[in-house]
Amino acid sequence: MKAQYKEIEEKMNKTLDALYREFGTIRAGKASPSVLDRVTVDYYGAATPIQQLATISTTDARTLMIQPWDKSTLKLINKAIQASDVGINPTDDGSVIRLVFPAPTEERRKELCKQVSKEGEGAKVSIRNIRRDAVDKFKAQKKANELSEDDLKDAEKDVQELTDKYTKLIEKAVKEKEQEVMSL
Template sequence: MNSNLKVYDEKMNKSVDILAKDYAAIRAGRANPAVLDKVTVEYYGAPTPINQMAAVSVTEARTLTIQPWDRSTLKEIEKAIQTSDIGINPQNDGSVIRLVFPPLTEERRKELSKGISKQGEDAKVVIRNIRRDAMDKFKAMKKSGELTEDDLKAIEKETQDLTDKYCKQIDEMAAAKSKEILEI
């Protein structure tokens, strides 16, 4: 791979990683600790992710158990979950918090599937914007004499191949997540 392309490859890869994290946080009717990744608790004056303050485990197919290492933080964790956009009411028994995931309705599954497709399309737009930035830079390099016409054509093809690779990866991820949601 051309060394000029490495930066753009890393940017595209990072975009795909972000999409993967977003997909992991989608509540699919099954207990998944990743839904808590974006929930933070005010702990000693700093916003702290729940997974750094407690043991988070899946005890049953649709139940997530959160056991804080410091029991005095139980109420703060519960409040953070209630104010988050997870949409599940935590059950606090004094030592652990349980999140019971309700089964998804058919309508909600279809909504989630559409959202997954939209997130995939948005990620592909980001990839294409990175490609456009790369192409602009390479054309400027040709104009300044750093690249020959043949070099420009070769690097443009490599850039397009990279774009196609990441767009295909995004399509596969979106299809897999939609399938997971629709088959529950």
């Protein structure tokens, strides 16, 4: 039983970690290398993440500098960024690419908040699905006479407590990210 709870909590924790990673890709006005996590470059026929082709660093709060290890990839990286949904036009000086992030407009901030809420709702749905799957397993064990009625009730209660805990953590993370987005 303890192993099952540990497995359930690990799954919920992975959902929360995925939400934090997703929030990292939402540009909140500060330059962060994670905004390029989903941008891939067509490098010798393979979709290659920029992080595998260049060093990405922040030079100040609003500027990212991308320094390719192989200068021949400069144009490919530039093209991939322009084609992505990052929403920033890269500046190429022949050896490095700079991305200057303007402060987001009020309208853009509201869009970002909607995106944050949507990601949060998706994480909550995942948590509820984990709960449902766990409760279904416990009910199957009860049906197979591996659990008593009392054990089933206790297991459902414990899983619900875990669900509530992670739902609150998700709501807190969403609220913090929305505040970060709106305070730019």
